[in-house]
Amino acid sequence: MSLDLPDIGFGTSGAKGHDCADATRTALDAGYRFVDTAQMYDNEPAVGAGLRLSDVDSEGRSPSGSRTQSGDREDVVLASKILPDNLGYEDAKRTSYESLDRLGVDAVDLLYVHWPTGAYDPEESLRALQELHDEGVARNVGVSNFTPELLDEAREILDADIAAHQVECHPLFPQDELRAYAAEHGHTVVGYCPLGQGEIFDTPEIQEVAERHDTTAAAVCIAWAVEKEALVPIPQSTDPEHIRANVEATELDLTEEDVATIDGIDEERRLIDPDGAAWNQ
Secondary structure, X not given: OOOOOOOOOEEOXXXXXXXXXXXXXXXXXXXXXXXXXXXXXXXXXXXXXXXXXXXXXXXXXXXXXXXXXXXOHHHOEEEEEEOHHHOOHHHHHHHHHHHHHHHOOOOEOEEEEOOOOOOOOHHHHHHHHHHHHHOOOEOOEEEEOOOHXXXXXXXXXXXXXXXXXXXXXXXXXXXXXXXXXXXHHOOEEEEEOOOHHHOOOOOHHHHHHHHHHOXXXXXXXXXXXXHOOOEEEOOEOOOHHHHXXXXXXXXXXXXXXXXXXXXXXXXXOOOXXXXXXXXXX
16 A cells, blocks of 8 residues: 555544534544545634644644644644545645645645546646645545546556545445455545444344444444455544544454454445436446
8 A cells, every 4th residue: 555544534524613623633632543634524724723732743833833843743644635626727736735724734644536526627637636746735645436437547647646545435335346446556445434324333234243242333333444455434423432432443353254244234325425426427
């Protein structure tokens, strides 16, 4: 893998303001080392504030505005995504620099094309992404909500390696094809909605495994993801107890029987399915 991601990331979709900043700080202090935001979420300033408030900040600013050096910020992977409407060449460049200002950092560790929709044009959008990488705005580049065909196209256009592909992924939507593609081409699938928005917790197979381990369905979903090759889940929560429980679930050891039980679920359910998504074209 071109970018070594931790076993779990912290998703911030839907979180805003002080709640987002507090949740980001809680997540980092609980042990998360991968934080995911996006221009679309309208919370980059809050995520940046949470990073500076946490015990791992090493890129905060002193009252005079100069950089400070404390903690282990270099261990944190900070990711953001370019809004689909901003994917024209000029807008992609401009707004990505603005994202750095909003986050209060000199660079993001991972910058994605959020959806291949809106102003997305493969040649122009990916040229901008490549230049942002070359200019040091993004240490690594990724894409989100792509199909295998679009991944092939992006790999041909980009000089930089695709480090990650972010898509919906959970036990009822395991993304077997895209995970196999990621393993073959050396990038990571970053799975959003890894808890199936709670709608999959009552699935009998998940309940069965949870009962075996005397744990929760949420913990089982995260542990299942951790067991999978080239997959990193990014659950979202602003509840401190849930935030800590999710990271603790990475320590849950599922047996081969447990994984086989979950993999045997005879149901598929995609939860995020906009009409304009690439797979609906």
